[in-house]
Amino acid sequence: MVNDEKRLSDYIDRLNEEKKPKAHENSAESSEMEELMKTVRKVRSLKEPTLPGLDYPGKLAENVAKQLSSKPAVKNKKWTWIAATAAVAAVVTLVLTLNFVLHPGGIDIVYAMEQAFQEVKAYHGVIEIIEKNAEGQKTTQAIREVWADKEGHYYVKELYGSQTGLVTVNNGEKKWQQRTDEKQVFIFPAFPDPYRFTFELGNEIDDVKNAAVVKTIGEDSVSNREAAVLEVTPKGGQPYRIWIDKETKLPLKRESAMFNSIQYTVTYMSIEYCDVLPKELVAYSIPAGFEEIDKNPEQLVNSIEEVEGMTGFTPKMPKEIPQGYERDSIAVANGMKTVKLNYSSPDKRNRIIILQGKEEGELNPASTAVLGTVNGNVAEIQSPVQGDYGIIAGGGVYSGITDISSIRWQEGGFEFAVVGNVSPENLALFAESLTGGPVVIPKGDEKTYDKPQIKVPVDLEIEENEQKSADAGHSPWKLDPVYVAQVFASLKISPEGIQGDYPVPYEDIRLIKNDGVDAVAEISTAKATVRRVYLKRLIRQDSTGIWTVVGYDPVSPE
Amino acid sequence: MFQEEKLQKAHDGDLKAIEEICSLTWEPVYRFVYYKVQNRQEAEDITQEAYVKAFTYLQRNDVKIEKFIGFLKTTALNILRDKWRKKKRLGSKVNYDEISPAETAVDDATEASTQRTVIQDAMNKLNGEQRTVIELRILKGYSTYETAKIMNKKEVTVRVLQYRALKNLAAILKSYD
Numbered sequence: 085m086v087n088d089e090k091r092l093s094d095y096i097d098r099l100n101e102e103k104k105p106k107a108h109e110n111s112a113e114s115s116e117m118e119e120l121m122k123t124v125r126k127v128r129s130l131k132e133p134t135l136p137g138l139d140y141p142g143k144l145a146e147n148v149a150k151q152l153s154s155k156p157a158v159k160n161k162k163w164t165w166i167a168a169t170a171a172v173a174a175v176v177t178l179v180l181t182l183n184f185v186l187h188p189g190g191i192d193i194v195y196a197m198e199q200a201f202q203e204v205k206a207y208h209g210v211i212e213i214i215e216k217n218a219e220g221q222k223t224t225q226a227i228r229e230v231w232a233d234k235e236g237h238y239y240v241k242e243l244y245g246s247q248t249g250l251v252t253v254n255n256g257e258k259k260w261q262q263r264t265d266e267k268q269v270f271i272f273p274a275f276p277d278p279y280r281f282t283f284e285l286g287n288e289i290d291d292v293k294n295a296a297v298v299k300t301i302g303e304d305s306v307s308n309r310e311a312a313v314l315e316v317t318p319k320g321g322q323p324y325r326i327w328i329d330k331e332t333k334l335p336l337k338r339e340s341a342m343f344n345s346i347q348y349t350v351t352y353m354s355i356e357y358c359d360v361l362p363k364e365l366v367a368y369s370i371p372a373g374f375e376e377i378d379k380n381p382e383q384l385v386n387s388i389e390e391v392e393g394m395t396g397f398t399p400k401m402p403k404e405i406p407q408g409y410e411r412d413s414i415a416v417a418n419g420m421k422t423v424k425l426n427y428s429s430p431d432k433r434n435r436i437i438i439l440q441g442k443e444e445g446e447l448n449p450a451s452t453a454v455l456g457t458v459n460g461n462v463a464e465i466q467s468p469v470q471g472d473y474g475i476i477a478g479g480g481v482y483s484g485i486t487d488i489s490s491i492r493w494q495e496g497g498f499e500f501a502v503v504g505n506v507s508p509e510n511l512a513l514f515a516e517s518l519t520g521g522p523v524v525i526p527k528g529d530e531k532t533y534d535k536p537q538i539k540v541p542v543d544l545e546i547e548e549n550e551q552k553s554a555d556a557g558h559s560p561w562k563l564d565p566v567y568v569a570q571v572f573a574s575l576k577i578s579p580e581g582i583q584g585d586y587p588v589p590y591e592d593i594r595l596i597k598n599d600g601v602d603a604v605a606e607i608s609t610a611k612a613t614v615r616r617v618y619l620k621r622l623i624r625q626d627s628t629g630i631w632t633v634v635g636y637d638p639v640s641p642e
Numbered sequence: 643m644f645q646e647e648k649l650q651k652a653h654d655g656d657l658k659a660i661e662e663i664c665s666l667t668w669e670p671v672y673r674f675v676y677y678k679v680q681n682r683q684e685a686e687d688i689t690q691e692a693y694v695k696a697f698t699y700l701q702r703n704d705v706k707i708e709k710f711i712g713f714l715k716t717t718a719l720n721i722l723r724d725k726w727r728k729k730k731r732l733g734s735k736v737n738y739d740e741i742s743p744a745e746t747a748v749d750d751a752t753e754a755s756t757q758r759t760v761i762q763d764a765m766n767k768l769n770g771e772q773r774t775v776i777e778l779r780i781l782k783g784y785s786t787y788e789t790a791k792i793m794n795k796k797e798v799t800v801r802v803l804q805y806r807a808l809k810n811l812a813a814i815l816k817s818y819d
Contacts, residue, residue, distance in 0.1 A: 089805040093786060096804070100783040102682035123812040125680040126761050127780045133676040136686050141668050145661035148693045153657060212788070224791045244792065308783055353788065
């Protein structure tokens, strides 16, 4: 009996894999087992059949022609052109297949993924998230159904897990979350959207594209699909594995590294591609008996005059809207203190927001930001936005979203910020149009700083290990040049170690130069023995690189 | 009209015509075979075999095939019956050449549609757990491990459950006959 149960289960598995079961070959089965297998096939017939690959019709024609031409009854052997075409096609297929499977650098796979995703308009799948601990015990954290397109619109429903029943939708105009248990619908701004459902295909492919190293490490089967397995090492992160469907060339599964004794595996248990998201899923409506709770902090207005009436000032408008963009809307946020001008590209994929309001205190750039200038004024440039300061704090949730950049400055008694999911260079176009003056974004290779009076020797091997440690999530303070300067300057005062509060407070340190590679911090603490600290990103020169002290200026004796 | 011309060329051994007919007609044949075998690997192989046999027959016999797709489906069906008979070792070995597919060419049947209604009706007669395990394992294609996770059971329990569910379902379907 147990054997029969296993054989039947194996039969089901084999059909699920779209492979010919052993039972369909010459092995004999009992009539009872035959009946059960027939019943399995009947149930499966309720589903749409799995069609062969796109190349099947060609292969079919080629194989049929070959077999017929080898039979003596065939009258005409006019197959030279077919053979030639077939041979070329076979070689191309073989080369592409080998390239896909064997290419050590993985670059062709990444390219193939990008190309494949370009053809995708929208998709629908069921994602499973499994957590595994160091003992190997697995727990299903969540199962969710997702519909998503390339414009950033999505519908996500939690099918299993602690948030079963929760539905989150963003249709580009509005974002809402429906909580069935509480009978509430929460409204949020559609952009920027800090919510990212795990394993969104476009983001996954971008991560692989921007990784430091990608290599093919093997093959596997996932959700009845043959897949190539890649090991991806991101800049500033731990390596992870991703499974790519051999046929569609799109991601199916991702497995993180074991970190703090936990490993996550995210898998598309099923996925299909479509043209659009079903209208009924992304149309906003409040179910009967549900309460609407508006968390959107902004209010749309129809004209500049309305803005003046609400805020008490006339907002500055860009002289020209940069090419490729159009204005979407105007809004007032942050208790009527901030004006938001919303722009987007026609396909809505790129979005820019200009924020402006009366300045409230000094600029105080984020310590992780690059310092440039806008129309001669010091500007804080973040890419990605890691700190919501000044007018950005009042404009919405921006920090923590990896594809959002910002330029912020003060001018004429007002504070301005240009924020968007584009590069700082593109944001600069809006800033220049707004102020009429040039925007300078330092490149990081310019020699603009004085040399330190005293050089600090550096052990690169130690710094490399520190970088790896930071990549693994340890000592995140090393990514902040102000923190690194604070520790250095404090240890100069208390070389035996720091107990309790730092002798040099964080607030007493100001970055006077930061181009993303070199930084200079100035310390104003009275008892400090160091006036300036010179720092450099020695190992990696982007936002994931740690800062290292390379020199300092001592306090001049009076 | 064009099909008749192409079929004539295929009859004369024109491989380009054969290739074109394959490309234009494969899908309904494949779907018909898939319905019977319920896996892609076999469906592809048998579809190809059906085309080879059908064209071979066409070239050896001077017949007019009115409905070529129906003819292909009958050919495919005979291939399947041949395989099943060989497997069962029952009755005499079927010689394909003794059968005249041209005389038995059939159109698309609505049998499949009726069958679906019957199967769905039978499934609705199963208890909740049995219906769920069949839906997850067969319709959604989940593994026993995944199904066990969703149903909060052990894998061995899922195997027992699906076996009993299919036995019940087979009995219900038999009672409809």
